[in-house]
Amino acid sequence: MNKKVLSLAVAGLITASTSVLADSQWVRLGWANNASNEATVSFTAKGENNNPYLKYGYSTNESDWLTEAVTFNTTMASITSKHVRLSNLQADASVYFRVCDDSGCGDRFWFKTAADDNSPFVFVAGGDTRSGTSDRQAGNRLVAKVRPLFVMHGGDFTNSNNNSQWQQWLTDWELTYSKDVINNIDYKRIYPLVSTHGNHEDGDISTICKMLGVDPNHSNDCSAKDTYYATSISPLLRVYTLNSQFMSQSTSLKNAQNDWLKNDLAENGSSASWRFAQYHKPMFPHYTGKSDNKTLFDWWAKVFFDYAVNVVVESDTHLTKITEILEPQGDGFAGVDEGVSAGTIYVGEGSWGAPARSANDAKSWTIDLASIQQFKVISVSEDTVSVRTAQFDSSASTLTKAERDADATALPANINWWQPNQVGEVLALKRNALQKTVMANGDGGDNGATTISLLATADTFISSKKSTSNYGSSDEQLLSDGSDSSYGIMDTLIKWDLSSVPSCAEVISAKVELNVFNSSSGTYGLYAGVNSWEESSATWSLVNGEAQQGAGIGSFTPSSKGHYSVNLNSNGVGLAEGWIEGDNNGIVISSTGTTNGIDFNDRESGNGPKLTISYNADQCTSE
Numbered sequence: 001m002n003k004k005v006l007s008l009a010v011a012g013l014i015t016a017s018t019s020v021l022a023d024s025q026w027v028r029l030g031w032a033n034n035a036s037n038e039a040t041v042s043f044t045a046k047g048e049n050n051n052p053y054l055k056y057g058y059s060t061n062e063s064d065w066l067t068e069a070v071t072f073n074t075t076m077a078s079i080t081s082k083h084v085r086l087s088n089l090q091a092d093a094s095v096y097f098r099v100c101d102d103s104g105c106g107d108r109f110w111f112k113t114a115a116d117d118n119s120p121f122v123f124v125a126g127g128d129t130r131s132g133t134s135d136r137q138a139g140n141r142l143v144a145k146v147r148p149l150f151v152m153h154g155g156d157f158t159n160s161n162n163n164s165q166w167q168q169w170l171t172d173w174e175l176t177y178s179k180d181v182i183n184n185i186d187y188k189r190i191y192p193l194v195s196t197h198g199n200h201e202d203g204d205i206s207t208i209c210k211m212l213g214v215d216p217n218h219s220n221d222c223s224a225k226d227t228y229y230a231t232s233i234s235p236l237l238r239v240y241t242l243n244s245q246f247m248s249q250s251t252s253l254k255n256a257q258n259d260w261l262k263n264d265l266a267e268n269g270s271s272a273s274w275r276f277a278q279y280h281k282p283m284f285p286h287y288t289g290k291s292d293n294k295t296l297f298d299w300w301a302k303v304f305f306d307y308a309v310n311v312v313v314e315s316d317t318h319l320t321k322i323t324e325i326l327e328p329q330g331d332g333f334a335g336v337d338e339g340v341s342a343g344t345i346y347v348g349e350g351s352w353g354a355p356a357r358s359a360n361d362a363k364s365w366t367i368d369l370a371s372i373q374q375f376k377v378i379s380v381s382e383d384t385v386s387v388r389t390a391q392f393d394s395s396a397s398t399l400t401k402a403e404r405d406a407d408a409t410a411l412p413a414n415i416n417w418w419q420p421n422q423v424g425e426v427l428a429l430k431r432n433a434l435q436k437t438v439m440a441n442g443d444g445g446d447n448g449a450t451t452i453s454l455l456a457t458a459d460t461f462i463s464s465k466k467s468t469s470n471y472g473s474s475d476e477q478l479l480s481d482g483s484d485s486s487y488g489i490m491d492t493l494i495k496w497d498l499s500s501v502p503s504c505a506e507v508i509s510a511k512v513e514l515n516v517f518n519s520s521s522g523t524y525g526l527y528a529g530v531n532s533w534e535e536s537s538a539t540w541s542l543v544n545g546e547a548q549q550g551a552g553i554g555s556f557t558p559s560s561k562g563h564y565s566v567n568l569n570s571n572g573v574g575l576a577e578g579w580i581e582g583d584n585n586g587i588v589i590s591s592t593g594t595t596n597g598i599d600f601n602d603r604e605s606g607n608g609p610k611l612t613i614s615y616n617a618d619q620c621t622s623e
Contacts, residue, residue, distance in 0.1 A: 023047040024099040024106050026170035031150060031192040032216040035114035035233045036091040039192060040071075040213035041084045041099070044170070049101050054084040056097035060183045065096075072220035074210035077163040079170075083213035091116035091234075096187065108187045110180070112149060114234040118273070118382045120409050121234070122146065124191075126375025127154025127280065127315030128350035130200050133168065135373045136353025138392035140175035143191060145398040145412050146377060146390075147178055151191050152239065154315030154350050155198025155280035161207060170211075180401045189401070197227040197243045198280040198315065205249075224249065228257045230264050236380050238272035240264070240309070242279040247295050258299055265307035270435070273382050275309045282314035282349050284333070286321045286369045287357045294331070301328035304344045308435040311385065313376065315350025319359040320389055321369040322347050322420055322427055325437055335365030336612070337453050342436040345429065347376055347387060362563045368420035379409045384440060387427040389418035421567030422511050422612075450617065456609040458495040458535040458586070459602050462548075464488035467540035477605060480524055480589050481597030490597065491548065493529060493538055495586030496611040498579045505615040510568040510576045512587070513610040515601045516558040522594020526554040526566060528575045529585030549588050551575070558598050576613055 025046040029039055041054055057065035071085040089095060092115035098105040115121075124143055129136045143151060158165035178189040195214050201207035208214040209222030216229035227243040240261060246254050269275050282290075283297040304312060305327055324335035327343040334340050351357075351373050359369040372391050379386040388411075390396075397413040404410060417425045428440035460472040461479045465488030481490045494512075512526060528550030531543045553572030556564050568576070578584070591597070601607040 023049045023101050023103050024052065026174070027099060027107070027109060027190065028170070028173060028212060029111055029190045029192045030213045031194050031231050031233075032214050032229050033231060035150065035192065035231055036116045037087065037089045037113065039086050039089065039095070039111065039113065040215070041086065041097065042081050042211075042213040043099050044079055044081050048103065050103070052082055052099065052101040054086070054097055055100050055105060056086065056095055058090060058093055058095065060096055060185055072215070074222060076204055076207065076210040077161060077166050079163060079166055079211070081211060081213070083215070085213075085215075085218070089113050092119065108185060109190045110182070110187050111190050111192060114149065114232075116234060118236055119234065120236070120379065120381035121149040122377065122379050122409050122411065123150050123152065123233070124148045124375050124377055125152040125154070125278065125313045126350065126352040127196065127198065128156045128318055128354035129153070129169065129352045130156040130159040130354050132353035132355055132373075133172065135392055137172050137175055138394070139352045139373065139375060140172055142390060142392060142396055142415075143176040144178045145396050147189065147399045147401075147404045148191060148377070150194060150233065151176075152194045152278050152313060153196060154278055154313060154348070155196040156200040156315065156350070156354065157198070157207070157211070159200055161201055161203045166211060178401070182401075194231050194239055194241060194278075196241050196278050196280055196315070197245055199245055202245055224253055225256070228260065230268065232272060235272060236382060237274045237276060238269065240275070240277040242277060242300070244279040244281040244293065244296055247293065261300070262303055262307075265303065265309070269307050273431070274311070274380060274385060275307070276311045276313065277304060277309050278313040280314075281316045282346075284363060285317045286319060286349060286359055286361045286363070286366065287317045288361045289357065290317055297328065297332070301333070305436075308431075309344050310429065310431065310435075310437040311387070312344055312346045314346060314348035317349035318351040318354045318357045319349055319369060319371050320351065320374045320418060321349055321359070322367045322387070322423065323363075324365045324367055325439060326365055333363070333365050336451055337364060342432045342434065342438050345427075345437050358560060360560045360562055362565070364563070366563075366565075367422055368565060370418060370420075372418060374418060377411065377415075381409070383430060385429045387429070388425060389420070391416040391418055421565045422509050451612065451614040452501070453610055453612040454496045454498065456494050456603040456611070457497040459493065459609060460535050460538050461490050461492045462538060462540040462543065463490050464540050464545060467545070470537055470539050472535040472538065476599065477602040478600050478609075479597060480591055481595065482522070482591030482593060483595040484597055489546070489591070491546075492589040493533055493543070493548070493586055494589070494609045495529075495584060496579070498576070498584070501580045501613070501615060502617045503580055505580060505617045507573050507576045507580070508614040508616060510573050510611065510613045512554065512566045512568065513612065514564050514566070515562070515607045516564060516598055517561055517601065518597070518599035519558050519560050520594060520596040520598045521557070521559055522596045523555055523557045523592045524589055524594075524598060525552055525592045526568070526572070527552055527588040527590060528571065529588055532585055546590075549590060553587065555592065576611075
């Protein structure tokens with residue numbers, strides 16, 4: 001063969017190869033019912049795509065593969081999608097497949113079905129991928145590194161639900177594929193989506209069915225009824241996906257969804273060890289620019305509590321939060337302060353690309369919140385659920401197929417985990433005898449720990465310019481500043497009475513809570529108090545000014561008005577133990593250099609400084 005003929009032959013092969021791969025694109029996978037034996041593969045034509053079908057099997061030997069025809073077709077935003085429903089799949093199996101048509105077959109994919117036993121697993125939960133393309137892509141790449149069993153998406157896939165945005169979203173979703181070589185053959189691992197309807201999908205109530213193949217009632221005809229459903233992920237987990245946008249839909253739809261939820265929880269909820277729920281709009285957003293959705297609270301909060309829904313994942317607000325264990329009481333939630341130790345925990349609130357909003361509306365039952373790009377990485381076993389919050393950057397290592405095969409709950413190294421106050425990297429949860437959620441390492445947990453919250457018993461501020469003046473009864477309440485024109489340096493002193501805690505108790509964690517009504521862009525430090533003082537007599541001179549500051553125990557940046565929780569470090573935990581033993585000079589709050597001062601409530605206001613500690617008194621039983 002001469003060079004020209006060889007060149008033409010090679011060119012022909014390249015053309016043929018390209019045309020094979022070009023006839024389908026944007027392959028995605030969805031779960032809606034039983035993830036152990038069912039999945040829906042969706043794809044979009046690219047080229048002629050005549051007589052498309054799916055080939056699949058349980059090994060890489062394609063001669064043993066089965067074929068499945070397209071189950072139903074949909075068109076939305078000028079994108080035609082073909083959906084192939086695979087049923088009667090083997091549980092806990094690797095499923096290999098290719099999308100084929102008259103021209104041949106495309107790329108090789110594989111995924112895992114859920115187990116039919118209590119094998120542990122890891123999944124990802126997030127939402128609001130509608131904009132912020134670079135952040136969305138970073139999150140998608142992190143999915144490929146984590147290798148979850150599946151992904152819960154809380155809605156708002158795109159901003160305007162139009163053709164160009166969905167094309168970009170579907171292209172970006174391909175970044176979640178993990179690249180594997182199995183038996184010397186190139187495969188892409190694809191991760192099933194459990195999809196939620198968001199408000200940016202309101203232009204077409206059937207969006208998640210038409211674009212992602214969500215058809216839980218197997219009608220092959222997309223409707224609003226496809227937007228609420230339950231997915232069993234092995235005997236360990238049952239996920240309830242709900243449509244919060246029904247708040248603006250007909251009464252019949254609202255009633256149908258809410259009746260279905262209650263009935264399914266009653267009949268099938270106990271079939272799984274853990275029950276999760278996801279929907280788009282939060283009941284109580286943690287951003288002042290969003291209104292409370294009291295309707296959702298009235299619909300679902302008591303149902304969740306009564307039927308032991310363990311974790312709820314909310315989206316829409318574009319920030320992160322975790323709450324205490326909550327129980328609905330009256331028009332809102334009750335938490336630790338009201339003695340609640342078993343119930344439901346709420347996490348969220350969606351920021352997988354969509355620009356993060358200010359996390360500026362903490363509730364009394366909020367553990368912590370932050371304005372970051374993130375999704376949750378959740379590990380599930382029969383006894384424990386572990387919730388982590390992954391931030392999007394390139395620091396994470398990539399988990400290999402061999403590492404995932406060896407350990408179903410392994411996580412990549414170097415993920416930039418968010419470290420919420422009082423919790424740290426991992427929020428660990430267990431269930432009590434009623435199957436409700438309890439903290440694994442805190443109040444209501446199995447380790448006998450007790451959590452109490454104490455209001456300040458003494459507080460005042462001191463001034464370097466007015467070094468002999470006492471401000472214990474000042475109407476200005478509590479002040480701190482690095483340099484004020486009238487007062488000079490101002491520090492705040494606070495004490496709590498811990499006499500109710502057994503003297504031999506071991507403090508596990510401690511946090512200080514403050515309500516700031518004059519914010520600052522600067523950072524403020526919390527320090528151990530060195531010298532003794534009393535509220536009615538403390539002055540700058542009497543406590544020896546800045547020498548009052550001992551070891552650093554925490555810091556915070558009160559950039560907006562509102563409630564702040566400051567988790568104390570190991571020095572602070574040790575300091576609290578010293579207070580229990582009677583050596584109590586309280587704390588000092590002082591500027592770390594900023595001259596932008598802060599004002600916050602004192603104890604006389606009724607909204608004063610609070611100390612929350614968790615302690616273990618097991619060793620005190622002989623007292």
